[in-house]
Amino acid sequence: MTELTIDPILVLLDVSSTGELATSAAELLGAAARIGTPVAVIITRPGHGQDAAMAAGVQGAQRVLVAETPEVDSVLAAHIVDGLVLAYERVNPSAVLISNSIEGRDVAGRFAVRTQNALAVDAVGVDCDDEGIIVHHSVYGGAYDVDSAVTFGTPVVTIREGGVEDRAAAANPIIESLEYVGTGRRAATIVSFAPEPAKSSRPSLRGATRVVAGGRGVGSAEDFALVEQLADVLGAAVGASRVAVDSGYVPHSYQVGQTGVSVSPQLYIALGISGAIQHRAGMQTAKTIVAINKDPEALIFEIADFGVVGDLFTVVPQLVSALIATKD
């Protein structure tokens, strides 16, 4: 068995503009450790490499290849692809794992074409058996589990953010620098970056264990405070339906569903959400679903473990007080 799990698995880690590893790093390294030896690639701006490499070690990278280039701030994806190709040639891995973030998908698509490898996307897990690497997917809103494999070559796999529970043991990594010159392929230019206003202390939606989400029934951006209040009592992340997002109650990144984030928390509370099939596609794999909706016919009740037919503006405040009371 052990000889199956010693192959290097190349893992591309996303780094933020302030130099921190993305939260997907722990998941990618965890997935890699399950099928081999995690070898991380970090391509970041000058001065950020060493700290990011150490952080990757804490999350399980046995070896880290680091490249620093100012181009990551001015050229879209090109230098990251070039660096990853070089790392791939150096390491000769048995799989390449990349985050299914927007940035990760760009890199994965180009990398797979350039190295002529097959691509498996939006994976929620990886395993290996004596025939090679098996990639697990959850499709059509969690209605089906699908396994895929590649016929030969090195699978390039994008991993759903918040989709993998495996974590690797901390390692003391060998850190190498990856010197390279970009291949200068045509690429888009990054003109500017506007950081978003300071993040709240709430857990992020992806990978959250509890989620409280609001829909059109919440009615306004001001009243969304009620959703947030319940979330804070529960230590939950805040989500929303597409209508709530389109109506400007909350930012786009809160959207749960088919074309938003897919979540699988222990607890999902839907407030003023009808339960349209596209919304359900992003949350129906939650362990326990609670819904509050004044329409007894709302579709959300078909999948709710505990449904309340009622007005969220009376039920939620009472729930919040009751929860605070139990805490004392």
Added chain:
Amino acid sequence: MKIVVLVKEVPDTYAERRLNLETGLADREANDRVLDEIGERAVEVAVSYAESHPDTEVTVLTIGPQAVPTSLRKALAMGATSGFHVLDDALRGADLTLTAEALAKAAERIGFDLIIAGDVSTDGNAGVIPAMLAERLGIAHATALNSLEISETDIGGERETSGGTITLTASLPAIVSITERHPDARFPGFKGIMASKKKSIVTVDLADLNIDSDADLPRSIVVAVSARPARSAGLKIVDEGNAGQQLAEYLVQNRLV
């Protein structure tokens, strides 16, 4: 300006979608097939540019089964100039590599200054086709744009990234993909529908594009499929003044707080 818009026919998301448990392919009988909503938005972006720039040609390009021309007609009725359909049995269940190869060769055949795609398809959930095409075609990509400006020589737009928003530009030729923050597609009016009947849809197969689907390249294949048991409804109460209290008790009892 020549714009190619990539549209995909998908199972309608308003009904339960099914996979064939033997083949792992979408069960074509289970749902109506429709133009993916994001592709309709991409057509909208192209035709509204064409409206204010009359020498623009918009070709909608798709890979899909025989039924596809019906949904291509909708894009033509919205105002696209013509359609291009890659139809070949070997494309049933094609993996991303083969899909990207066929789309890239078709786009080259059509000729373009700009390609507009959706960011992610609702059935594939991949979000990689635009970048794969960019690599094959040797052009820049600017994906997942929440806004897009097109000029004769460049495109520009904004995309969300972790921790903020970035503004991008790229010189043409380029490929962009747009998010659902772009406006809904227009309803094709009667005039559009009538006009679409005279527009042409070119159909080609893989041989026409010099593609060998049996080429010795790594492919991604489905090896197992299983259906999860459907969820069922649990307890449902009607609020009679103490539902908040009851719900709190339920959460506490089930150790959910």
